[in-house]
Amino acid sequence: MLAPSFILLFALTLYPLIFAVRNAFFYWNLQTSPTPQMFVGLDNFKNAFTFTPFMASLRNTLLISFIGIIIEITIGLFIALALSAKMPYLTFVRALLIMPTTIAPIIVGFMFRYMYWDVTGLIPWLAKTLNIPEPGAGYLGSTATALPAILLADIWQWTPFFAIVLYAAIVSVDSEMIEAARVDGAGGIRVVWSIILPTIKPVVVVIVLLQFMKLFNLFDLVYVLTRGGPGDSTMTLSYSLFQQGLVNFNIGVAAAMTIMIVAILNLLVFIYTKFVMKGSKLS
Amino acid sequence: MRKNTVKKIGIYLFLVLTLILFLGPIVWIFALSIRPPESAFQYPPTLIFKPTLDAFHHVFVSPGIQLRQLFNSIIISLGAVVINLPLSFLAAYALSRFPIKRKGLIMGWYLGLLMAPPVVFLIPYFILMNNIGLSGTHLSIILVLQLITIPFSVWLLKSFIDDIPLEIEEAAQIDGAGTWKILRSITFPLCGPGIIVTTMFAFVFAWNNAIFPIVLSVQKTATIQIGAFSYFGASGVQWSVIGAIAVAAMVVPMIIFLVLDKFVVRGLTFGSVKG
Numbered sequence: 001m002l003a004p005s006f007i008l009l010f011a012l013t014l015y016p017l018i019f020a021v022r023n024a025f026f027y028w029n030l031q032t033s034p035t036p037q038m039f040v041g042l043d044n045f046k047n048a049f050t051f052t053p054f055m056a057s058l059r060n061t062l063l064i065s066f067i068g069i070i071i072e073i074t075i076g077l078f079i080a081l082a083l084s085a086k087m088p089y090l091t092f093v094r095a096l097l098i099m100p101t102t103i104a105p106i107i108v109g110f111m112f113r114y115m116y117w118d119v120t121g122l123i124p125w126l127a128k129t130l131n132i133p134e135p136g137a138g139y140l141g142s143t144a145t146a147l148p149a150i151l152l153a154d155i156w157q158w159t160p161f162f163a164i165v166l167y168a169a170i171v172s173v174d175s176e177m178i179e180a181a182r183v184d185g186a187g188g189i190r191v192v193w194s195i196i197l198p199t200i201k202p203v204v205v206v207i208v209l210l211q212f213m214k215l216f217n218l219f220d221l222v223y224v225l226t227r228g229g230p231g232d233s234t235m236t237l238s239y240s241l242f243q244q245g246l247v248n249f250n251i252g253v254a255a256a257m258t259i260m261i262v263a264i265l266n267l268l269v270f271i272y273t274k275f276v277m278k279g280s281k282l283s
Numbered sequence: 284m285r286k287n288t289v290k291k292i293g294i295y296l297f298l299v300l301t302l303i304l305f306l307g308p309i310v311w312i313f314a315l316s317i318r319p320p321e322s323a324f325q326y327p328p329t330l331i332f333k334p335t336l337d338a339f340h341h342v343f344v345s346p347g348i349q350l351r352q353l354f355n356s357i358i359i360s361l362g363a364v365v366i367n368l369p370l371s372f373l374a375a376y377a378l379s380r381f382p383i384k385r386k387g388l389i390m391g392w393y394l395g396l397l398m399a400p401p402v403v404f405l406i407p408y409f410i411l412m413n414n415i416g417l418s419g420t421h422l423s424i425i426l427v428l429q430l431i432t433i434p435f436s437v438w439l440l441k442s443f444i445d446d447i448p449l450e451i452e453e454a455a456q457i458d459g460a461g462t463w464k465i466l467r468s469i470t471f472p473l474c475g476p477g478i479i480v481t482t483m484f485a486f487v488f489a490w491n492n493a494i495f496p497i498v499l500s501v502q503k504t505a506t507i508q509i510g511a512f513s514y515f516g517a518s519g520v521q522w523s524v525i526g527a528i529a530v531a532a533m534v535v536p537m538i539i540f541l542v543l544d545k546f547v548v549r550g551l552t553f554g555s556v557k558g
Contacts, residue, residue, distance in 0.1 A: 001373040001374070001376060001377035001381075002373070002374050002377040002378065002383065002389075004369075004370050004373060004374075005370035005371055005373060005374035005433055005437065006374065006389075008370060008429060008433070009393075009396065009429070009430070009433055009434070012404075012426075012427075012429060012430050013396065013404075013430070015407060015408075015411065016403060016404045016406075016407040016408070019406075019407035019410075020403070020407070030410070034414075078297075079298075079301055082294050082297050082298055082301075083298070085291070085294050087291060087294065087295070090298070093298050093301075093302060095541065095544050096302065096306060097301070097302065097305060097306075098540055098547055099305070099306060099309055099537060099540075100305050100306075100308075100309070101540075101551070102487070102533070102536040102537050102539075102540040103309075103491070103533045103536065103537070104490070104491035104492075104493060104508050104532060104533065104536070105491070105493070106491075106493035106508050106509065107491075107508065107529045107532050107533050110511050110525055110528075110529050111308055111309075111311075111312050111529060112308075114311075114312070114315060114522060114525070114526070115308060115311065117520075117522075119324065119326070120323065120324060120325060120326050120327070120328045121328075122308075122311060122328055125326075125327055125328050156304075156305065156308065159305070160305055161551060164547065164548060164551075165548050165551065165552060165556055168548040168556060169556065203552075203556050206552060206555050206556065207552060207556070209398075210398070210552065210553075213397075213398035216400070217398075217399075217400040217401065217402075219400070219401070219402060219494055220493050220494065223493075223494075223497070237400070238400045238401075238402045241400070241402045241403070241406075242402045242405075242498075245402070245405075245406035245409075246402075246405065246406060246409060246498055251406065251410070254406050255406075258403050258406070261400060261403065262399070262403060265398075265399070265400070269395075269398070
């Protein structure tokens, strides 16, 4: 019974794997030839570092992933705690709050491109009203602000996801335990720190992994908002792989990058499951 | 008592601010889609204008280029869930009920597919689809989408099947029913809600995907999600039209999520957190 789906998926994944492993050692530009052109040993790996912004992409990807996770989960936790107060209308708020998360990331990209627009965009206007100096080439066009600007769009889309999942976890915390702690004189912060957080840890561990991967693979927002620029300032691993393989058609270099990206990803997941996820549901 | 009231007002204020920040941009895009084009250039930006449906008319009626893209999105998302459901239901059932060796490894592999960067798969598939003559077809996108929809559906469906008490199936087994009979007349109907929820979420996954059509579609198979790109012209950006396309693309998942409200947490966490 497992077989049909297993075979289909196996075939669907085995093909790209073999493709990457084989072509990583060949020179192949798809514009000049439909088949691999020349065995070049490890040159593609070397070229990935010298002719593509691999290190800049890795740096940006890790920055976005770690900073994004920390901000999203922190704000998400505050919202979740507020939602879990037993007060009227809060379920209504919760149902509406999920909306950003439902939208396609590419559409979020269009939304923010409009909001960052330097003519009448909402964000430049708000910033100007608050006397925040606008970078010369606009928020998306300046090296210093482009990456944070992309990150802001992702934070907007995925913070509600954390808020709502954490809220579901907090609600399931035994309320008698919280009452007992309160009777013993524990304050709000103490209750959150010593009772709520330890109880929801298994959920946190899972959603942090899922969201980390989404951030690590960030592509759509970069594609709509900056295409990796200005310079290499918003290049992510996914985007620069796309650029090598599907814009410049350097299939060999792209295959080498694929192997390195998959290796980095596996290493990160291995470290995470080894040290953080021990005994949790997904391991 | 007094301290409590202050605290309550504080929480409400915080949540109102939260709603403004997270729903404001959506309202802003809805407003854009019914803005007269010249109002998009008004400074400072304003919410006061005479609403018009011109942008929607342009997009869906005349010339109506996006109408076809809307159909493409529907065909591709429906096609993806139709292929996906039987395959993932069988896999989820087997993983939930049978003593399969290395079950954890198989589930981990499915999860790994969900977490892998899609671009990694796209380069080889772009070349393969060209070589086998499927390039630019709906089918090519539907097939590659299975890389996402099957693992997602297996995870979510398994969590629903796990919830069905084993005793019902055991009773049927004692009465002499075979595996297929049990599956067809007991498990499948009992899973009804789970199957509907999973299918709807898988539909949203397929609907919201942009990177596969960006690479694998041609003009006549492009989806609504990527339809807005052609309005960033050299002679200026047609913001109202882009707004209308964005609204059309986002109402579908919004409605599905509102309908599935009770299952949103479960769906978004692939069944691992039961909200």
